[in-house]
Amino acid sequence: MQAFTQVSGVVLPIDRSNVDTDAIIPKQFLKSIHRSGFGPHLFDAWRYLDEGQPGQDCSIRPLNKDFVMNEPRYQGASILLARDNFGCGSSREHAPWALSDYGIRALIAPSFADIFFNNCFKNGILPVVLAESIVEKLFQAVLATPHYQLTVDLNAKQVVTPDGQQFAFEVDEFRRYCLLNGLDDIGLTLRHADEIKAYEAQRKQSEPWIFGVTQ
Amino acid sequence: MMKPTTLYEKLWRSHVVREESDGTALIYIDRHLVHEVTSPQAFEGLKLANRPLWRVNSILATADHNTPTTNQEVIADPVSRLQVETLDKNCAKYNITEFPMGDHRQGIVHVIGPEQGATLPGMTVVCGDSHTSTHGAFAALAMGIGTSEVEHVMATQTLITQRAKTLRVSVEGTLSKGVTAKDVALAIIGKIGTAGGTGFAIEFAGSAIRSLTMEGRMTLCNMAIEAGARAGMVAVDDTTIQYVKGRPFAPKGALWDKAEAYWRTLVSDEGALFDKEVKLEAAQIEPLVTWGTSPEMVVPVNGHIPDPQLESDITRREGMERALRYMDLTPGKAITSIQIDKVFIGSCTNSRIEDLRAAAQVLKGKRIAANIKLALAVPGSGLVKAQAEQEGLDVIFKEAGFEWRNPGCSMCLGMNDDRLSPGERCASTSNRNFEGRQGALSRTHLVSPQMAAAAAVAGHFADVRALIG
Numbered sequence: 001m002q003a004f005t006q007v008s009g010v011v012l013p014i015d016r017s018n019v020d021t022d023a024i025i026p027k028q029f030l031k032s033i034h035r036s037g038f039g040p041h042l043f044d045a046w047r048y049l050d051e052g053q054p055g056q057d058c059s060i061r062p063l064n065k066d067f068v069m070n071e072p073r074y075q076g077a078s079i080l081l082a083r084d085n086f087g088c089g090s091s092r093e094h095a096p097w098a099l100s101d102y103g104i105r106a107l108i109a110p111s112f113a114d115i116f117f118n119n120c121f122k123n124g125i126l127p128v129v130l131a132e133s134i135v136e137k138l139f140q141a142v143l144a145t146p147h148y149q150l151t152v153d154l155n156a157k158q159v160v161t162p163d164g165q166q167f168a169f170e171v172d173e174f175r176r177y178c179l180l181n182g183l184d185d186i187g188l189t190l191r192h193a194d195e196i197k198a199y200e201a202q203r204k205q206s207e208p209w210i211f212g213v214t215q
Numbered sequence: 216m217m218k219p220t221t222l223y224e225k226l227w228r229s230h231v232v233r234e235e236s237d238g239t240a241l242i243y244i245d246r247h248l249v250h251e252v253t254s255p256q257a258f259e260g261l262k263l264a265n266r267p268l269w270r271v272n273s274i275l276a277t278a279d280h281n282t283p284t285t286n287q288e289v290i291a292d293p294v295s296r297l298q299v300e301t302l303d304k305n306c307a308k309y310n311i312t313e314f315p316m317g318d319h320r321q322g323i324v325h326v327i328g329p330e331q332g333a334t335l336p337g338m339t340v341v342c343g344d345s346h347t348s349t350h351g352a353f354a355a356l357a358m359g360i361g362t363s364e365v366e367h368v369m370a371t372q373t374l375i376t377q378r379a380k381t382l383r384v385s386v387e388g389t390l391s392k393g394v395t396a397k398d399v400a401l402a403i404i405g406k407i408g409t410a411g412g413t414g415f416a417i418e419f420a421g422s423a424i425r426s427l428t429m430e431g432r433m434t435l436c437n438m439a440i441e442a443g444a445r446a447g448m449v450a451v452d453d454t455t456i457q458y459v460k461g462r463p464f465a466p467k468g469a470l471w472d473k474a475e476a477y478w479r480t481l482v483s484d485e486g487a488l489f490d491k492e493v494k495l496e497a498a499q500i501e502p503l504v505t506w507g508t509s510p511e512m513v514v515p516v517n518g519h520i521p522d523p524q525l526e527s528d529i530t531r532r533e534g535m536e537r538a539l540r541y542m543d544l545t546p547g548k549a550i551t552s553i554q555i556d557k558v559f560i561g562s563c564t565n566s567r568i569e570d571l572r573a574a575a576q577v578l579k580g581k582r583i584a585a586n587i588k589l590a591l592a593v594p595g596s597g598l599v600k601a602q603a604e605q606e607g608l609d610v611i612f613k614e615a616g617f618e619w620r621n622p623g624c625s626m627c628l629g630m631n632d633d634r635l636s637p638g639e640r641c642a643s644t645s646n647r648n649f650e651g652r653q654g655a656l657s658r659t660h661l662v663s664p665q666m667a668a669a670a671a672v673a674g675h676f677a678d679v680r681a682l683i684g
């Protein structure tokens with residue numbers, strides 16, 4: 001996994017609440033058996049005027065000029081600013097894959113849906129929760145200032161504005177450690193393989209039916 | 216005396232392998248359900264790292280999202296076909312129990328788990344699918360996970376997670392005739408919102424919940440995720456025990472007795488404290504219809520489209536306005552005046568035998584309205600389909616003008632050919648009315664199976680209570 005220490009970049013504002021993972025990456029792209037190649041289809045139904053198909057050349061598709069992501073000032077964004085309950089709905093990890101493939105490394109919102117929040121950390125994306133009032137201020141600043149940039153610093157656990165304001169955020173220590181070091185969860189967990197085995201042995205005594213054959 | 220504990224707490228404690236000082240825990244996973252869409256990258260990851268499966272007999276696999284509901288012999292779309300074949304290959308390679316296409320036990324993963332007794336009380340159940348919450352109906356701790364976590368569970372039999380807060384939603388009293396578990400679910404989401412359950416594990420309790428069948432409880436827990444909850448659950452009682460008994464993967468003989476004794480303890484103790492409580496009166500719940508693009512945008516069938524101007528919160532108001540534009544609806548319009556194009560009865564929310572019976576009861580001796588372009592009945596599994604056919608339900612559906620299809624997710628998300636065309640409006644028993652969910656620019660209204668049947672007959676939304684008398 002790609003490590004995350006600090007990201008500075010253009011902020012893309014998605015000014016609506018309850019953005020679901022169907023919107024982030026529509027179902028037709030879930031047929032892929034790979035983890036990459038989803039970036040051109042990020043927000044596909046909002047971003048293009050035609051209906052997207054897997055494997056097509058997106059550079060020749062008609063763009064929806066009204067969708068914020070297509071505005072020149074937001075090109076190359078690496079930070080996404082959003083409203084409440086971002087990433088709700090389907091558990092599809094294709095959503096963070098699409099965000100990361102597009103180049104988004106950090107998300108800022110007042111709240112995120114649980115499964116999506118989790119999935120981000122597994123893909124080197126940092127979802128940052130800031131108070132609604134701060135998010136509102138950031139939206140205003142982004143809309144007022146072309147090419148507005150923020151810095152998201154995981155080491156210092158803060159978001160820094162161009163004029164030096166700092167907003168602290170919380171993140172679980174374990175997740176922070178994994179993200180800072182780009183660590184693979186599975187490798188870490190397998191260090192506790194003996195504990196898992198011991199637990200399993202005890203459950204085999206107390207609830208043997210769990211370990212029956214599924215045939 | 217021991218401190219009274221919640222059901223969630225009991226399930227959590229009995230599965231913690233280790234806990235870090237920051238609250239992050241490693242919990243043991245008893246059952247892992249696998250389907251074709253969210254597993255290929257996980258298998259690929261295992262292969263690349265050369266890691267074995269930790270416990271192959273914890274896994275049960277089936278293809279459901281991409282499967283055609285007409286001819287199951289061939290998947291015409293080569294991309295869908297490759298995904299289903301990839302699952303078959305991976306299951307063969309790792310010796311995983313799979314119900315492949317054509318097997319009479321194949322179906323939607325959340326229907327077949329309980330049907331087979333592969334979901335049992337007291338288990339932790341995961342699946343790379345958000346509606347895994349369904350299995351909580353059995354007093355299991357059931358959670359949807361992402362593909363990286365699917366790989367993690369395959370390799371370690373554990374999940375890294377944090378303890379959730381507890382929310383008890385109590386529904387007391389008796390549900391009126393024509394009001395179903397689906398309406399209860401929508402009423403709860405309408406009340407607490409689609410983010411109301413974020414960070415919580417919900418326990419559904421109260422006399423109205425206790426009187427639900429297992430099918431009804433599954434419908435309810437299925438939609439816990441639409442309230443943003445990490446899990447939904449219902450305590451064990453006689454209904455649970457009776458449902459599980461005799462299922463293929465359930466314990467038998469002396470082991471059954473031991474299991475049953477333990478399962479009976481899977482209830483929240485009297486006096487157990489929850490982080491939050493929400494209460495609803497069953498008698499006040501009416502048949503509901505969603506009008507917008509989020510399950511919380513819901514009103515009674517005899518109600519009207521709400522007016523965004525009356526909403527004081529700007530973000531919410533804009534959300535309502537956007538939803539109305541997308542749905543092509545105007546404030547003040549009566550729900551019963553909304554004409555529909557298609558009807559879908561199916562999905563992991565409402566495709567079990569009880570759902571099909573309830574819809575058939577409304578459809579018996581009637582025909583779908585002339586403006587209905589397509590009405591689909593899609594059973595949740597091959598076994599549900601066979602049972603329905605044995606009861607003659609297929610005949611009722613077909614005589615009413617419905618198409619009687621083979622099991623799968625079907626038009627719930629339209630990864631196969633079952634889709635809405637742009638602009639089409641559907642009365643659907645599924646769980647999500649998001650923009651484009653049932654096809655690009657499609658318009659979805661979520662309802663119960665009875666209400667979908669009533670809408671099919673009327674051609675527009677109609678109060679099912681008038682039809683069933």
Ligand code: SF4
Binds near residue numbers: 280562564623624628
């Ligand atoms: S029926 Fe719909 S919600 Fe349920 S698993 Fe299938 S696609 Fe997901």
